Amino acid sequence: MSANILDEISEILSGVEKYWINEKLAKQIIIEDLRNNDTKLISKLLVNKSINETYVQDIDGYKIFDKEAFISLLRYKNYWQDSYTKYANKIGLTAEGKYLNYNSDVVLNFPFKDCVLEGGMTKEDSILKNDEKFYNEVIAKEEIDTLLAPKVFTNIKKYNIEGSHVVDNIDRKENLIIKGNNLIALHSLKEKYKGSIKLIYIDPPYNTNGDSFVYNDKFNHSTWLTFIKNRLELAKYFMSDEGIIMIQCDDNEQAYLKVLADEIFGRENFINNLAVIMNLKGNQDQFAFAGTHEYVLVYSKNKEKAEFYQLSLKNSEKLEQWNQDEIGFYKKGANLKATGVNAPRNKRPNLFYPIFLYEDGTISTTEKDGYKEKILPITNGKEMSWRWQKSTLERNIKDVIIVKTDDNVNLYKKQRPEVGDLPSQKPKTLMYKPAYSSGNGTNQIKNLFKEKIFNFAKPEELIKDFIEITTKEKDIVLDFFMGSATTQAVAHKMNRQYIGIEQMDYINTVSVPRLQKVIEGEQGGISKDVDWQGGGSFVYVELAKENQEIVDRIISSSTKEELIQQIDKLLNDGVLNYEVDFDKFTSTKKEFLELELEDQKEVLIRMLDSNQLYVNYYDIEDAAYNFTEDEIAFNHSFYGGE
Incomplete structure (x- = not known):
């Protein structure tokens, strides 16, 4: 052709x-x-x-x-003429005349610009200022064999008030933090935690140009949905019969995500689609309308058994502080008499006029027969002025409160509630508190680390309310898009057991240090609201890397010269993709060297077997991996082995 x-x-x-x-x-x-x-x-x-x-x-x-x-x-990729494509086809990185990942069923990572994710698998910006990157990997169903088998945990530490120390076992009730790909990590947790999670809260990366990530035009939204689908199907497996999942998203994929979640959890188990106001003034950069809110899709494992709880209210938030008329709720606002340097009558003569109070308790600016009292804006014998012009008062006559004392009559504005002003123990579908703002979440991280290292972190107050309405103490909370560990920090302070998963290296510079500060008793976020005094512990583990270690080396190479040094490591130590013709790779090395750096990286990564990114648990006794006795004992403790 x-x-x-x-x-x-x-x-x-x-x-x-x-x-x-x-x-x-x-x-x-x-x-x-x-x-x-x-x-x-x-x-x-x-x-x-x-x-x-x-x-x-x-x-x-x-x-x-x-x-x-x-x-x-x-x-057929071979016909589309770019140098990377031609070279990849030549060494066997396509099969049967199409992409190996065409119509694939498992998306390991999110498809970002140029197949590279910058900043992590959350919407939060990395402390590493975008130095961290990893390649999108999509694997066809028929190519999966050991990819999702249980993996070995390594670099195991337990953190408590005394610091960190090595452990060789884990209790089922321990808090757990895992570094590694969340899809693979979840499969490693399946048997231990199946049917036991009360709340799953996730805030996955959004498929939108407006996010801190750039959408990869090579992938349409169906790939994003596949990425989410892989994980939601697994999430359902973890939920208890009373369990709830809350998925935060924006408008870009909300409708599609709702349909997908209906299929996975069942339309009959849909609870609600909450709107959470994160930016009350609105995002002025958005087209046509200033965006104020995000969505939270709420589903149950079994709606008939689902358990929800009421929000706690402070005394200052009681609904009894509000009155109600035919328009709605109100409370006493400002006095209609003006105050300040411009309040005297001579400064605002048009705002000095009588208001007439009648026997039936009504007021008017018009004098009629039978009025009971004439009210003037006089304070301590001085003629002042009203806040409203006469015409304004006439239009808003029903929004005036009349307060009579023995020797005086005062008029006040009815203060109507703003969004979020009316307290309710039953959570509302439109959720708002000033503390929910994304700026507040960013500041909470900044206050902990004394510098701005994440943007758009979720505020602790929002996660607190989600946890409060869906769980009791000791229940398990799972967040497998952990990011800066807001969910885990709040769960820790609220005496909930938690599991967090994060792939990016900032887990060791932001997420874990944040939880250490929680143990030490830091007083930011919700600490004062819940009387947090510190304490507790968590276990930290990493998925033991096999090919992933080589992938990390490839990605971290900043020049072609650095990358070339990784080829011998790849060929000698890597578990290789059987589709690749390595003789052709060797004989076409000149063409490889002519590729762009990012294309060279992708070729090398695709030469590795994606099923072998991490070490399988059944290989833990293999001396070639050199796992310590403590690591072997810990893994046997976790998986129930010998």
Whole structure:
């Protein structure tokens, strides 16, 4: 098949904006439209002579378009002319004329710009100022064998008020922090924690250009949904019969995520879609409307057994402080008499006028027969002024409170509640407190570490309310997009057991140090509200790396020279992808050296077997890995081995 056809396809569709992303033809969108029998697209294509001759057959006078053959052309990466693609195909990184990851079922990491995630697997910015990166990895279902088998835990430490120390066992009731890929880590936890989690709260990376991450145009939103689907299906496995999952997201994927969650948890187990106001003034950078809120989708494992609890209220928040009229709630606001240097009558003569009080308790600016009292804005014998003009008072006459004493009558504005002012023990579907602001979350981290190291961290007050309405003390809370460990810090202070998972290296510079400060009794966030005095402990472990160690070395290479030094390590120590023709790799090294650095990295990473990123538990006794006696004992304790 001539590659010229592909040039002709590009020319045919050159004026159709939907088929172009960053000046590149969006093949997947074309394929989706062909699958949906888009007549406009098919008509455009069949006008072309080359396409007609190649993909249209005449059967008994009927013209039949071989759509599947045409789609195969679009799938076949070898025909799309970029140097990385040609080289990857040459050494065997495609199979059966298509991407190895085409129609894949497992997404290990989130598909970010250029297949690189900068800043971590949360929306929070990294303390490393974007120096941390890892490549997206998508694995087809048929290629998965040992990927999701239980893994070895290493670098094991227990943290308490005395510091950290090595342990060789773990109690089922211990708090647990895991460094490693969250999908693989969750599979390692399955048997120990199945059916035992009361609350799962996650704030996954959002699929949006407006986020701190940049959406990779090579991946459509279905890949993002696959990434989430892999994890939600597993999350359901962990939930107790009374369990709840809360998924925070923005509007970009909320509708799609709702449909996906309906399929996984069942529409009958949908509880609510909460709107949480995170930015009361609104994001002025958004198109048309200033965004104020995010969403939290709430599902149960079994709605008939789901347990929710009421929020606690401070005395200052009691609803009894508010009155109610035909319009709604109100309480006494400011006195209608003006105060300050501009309050005297001579400064504002138009605002000095009488208000008439009648026997039935009503007031008016118009004098009628039978009024009981004439009220003037006089304070301590001095003529002052009203806050409102006469016309304003007439329009808002029902918003005035009359307070009579033995020798005086005062008028006050009815203060109507703002969003979040009315307290309620039953949580509302529109959630707002000033403390919920994302800026507050950022400041809480800044106050702990004396510098701004994360943006958009969730505030402790928000997570406290989520935990309070869904759990009791000693219940288990799971967050497998841990980020800066807000969920774990709040759970610790509220005497809940918790599990946190995070892949990025800032787990050791932000997340774990934050929890150490919690143990020491830090007084930020919700500490004073819950009378936190410190104490407690948690166990920290890492998934033992195999190919992941080589991947880390490849990613950290900042020059081609550094990267070349990793090739021998890869070939000698790595568990390699059986699809790769290594003889061809060796014989085409010159072409490899001509690739861009990021393309070289992707080639090398894809040469590794993704099933072997981490060491499998059943290999723990293998002397080649050199695990310590304590590590072996800990893993046997965790998995129930010998």
